[in-house]
Amino acid sequence: MPAKLAPVVVDGGTNSALPPASPPQRISYPAAGIDVSVLPLTPSTDETATGSLVPPMTMDAYWLTAYGQPGSGSLNTTYIVGHSWQTADAPFNRLSSRSAIGDELSVRTMTGTVKYKVQSVTTHDKATLRTSDVWNKVPGRLVLISCYTKDVQGTNLIVTAMPVP
Template sequence: MAPGAVRGARPGSSALPPASPPLWISYPAAGIELSVLPLTPSAGELRAGSLVPPTTMDAYWLTNYGQPGSGSSNTTYIAGHSWENAEAPFNRLSGQSAIGDELSVSTATGTVNFKVLSVTTHDKDTLRSSNVWNIVPGQLVLISCYTEDIQGKNVIVTAVPNP
C-alpha cells in the first residue's frame, strides 16, 4: 500500500509475548471489546489502497502486515466499521479516542498492552499514500470511517507497546 514505506525502529521488550495474530481487542475508553478476525486484502485492494471489511460486528486484522508482540516485523493494522445512525464496532473510535489511552490486544501467546500516541483523520482518497503505512515494527494502527464524515474521511488511532 505504501510504495515508499520506510522502516522505523522500536526497541524490543522481553516483557512482550512473541508476535502472534491478534484474537481480541479491548479499548475501554472507546467502548471497544471485540474479537479480531483475519482479513487478507487481495492484490487488487492493496494496489488500489482500498478495502472494505466484512459487514460484521467484529474487528479485522490485516494479515499482509504485522502481528502484535515481540519480534514483529511490521505495523499491525486492525480495521472495523463505523456507521451512521446504527451501532457499529468502531463508532466510538472517532469521538472517544485520545492520546494516552491504554488498550490491549490478546493473541494466542499473550496480551500486548498499548498506549495511544495519536488520533488523526485522513481523507479516504489520500490515505493510501499517507505515512500511516510506514513500517514500524510493534506499532498498532486502528482504522475506521470517521463518524462525522463517513464517506470522506477515516479516523486513525496509532499506539505503541506499553509493557
C-alpha cells in the same frame, strides 16, 4: 503453559517483556467502548491495487494479515480495521468521539496480551490515505483504522499506539 516472554525495547529504551508476535484474537479499548473479536483479513488483488479496502459487514474487527502482528519479533506495524456507521452501532463507532492520546488498550493473541498506549488520534482523507505515512513500517506499532463517524464517505479515523511495559 504460559508463553515464554522475550525482552524487547519499547519507546526509545524502556525494557519490557512482550509475548512473541502472533495473530491478534481480540481487541479491548475500554475508553472507546470496544471489546470485540479480531478476525484475519487478507486484501484481494483488486483491493491492494486500488488501495481501497472495505471490511466484511460484521460486528468484528479485522487484522490485515499482510502486515505485522502484536508482540515481540514483529517486523512491521499491526493494522486492525473495523466499521463505523452513522445510522447504526458498529464496533469502532466510538473511536471518533472517545479516543484520546494516553488511552490504554490491549490486544490478546494466542501467546499473550499486548498492552498499548495511544500516541495519536488523527483523521485522514480516504482518497490519499493509501499514500500516507501511516503505512510506514514501524515494528511494534498498532494502528486502528475506521471511518470517521462525522464523514464516513470521505474521512478515516487513525489511532496509533505503541506497546507499554
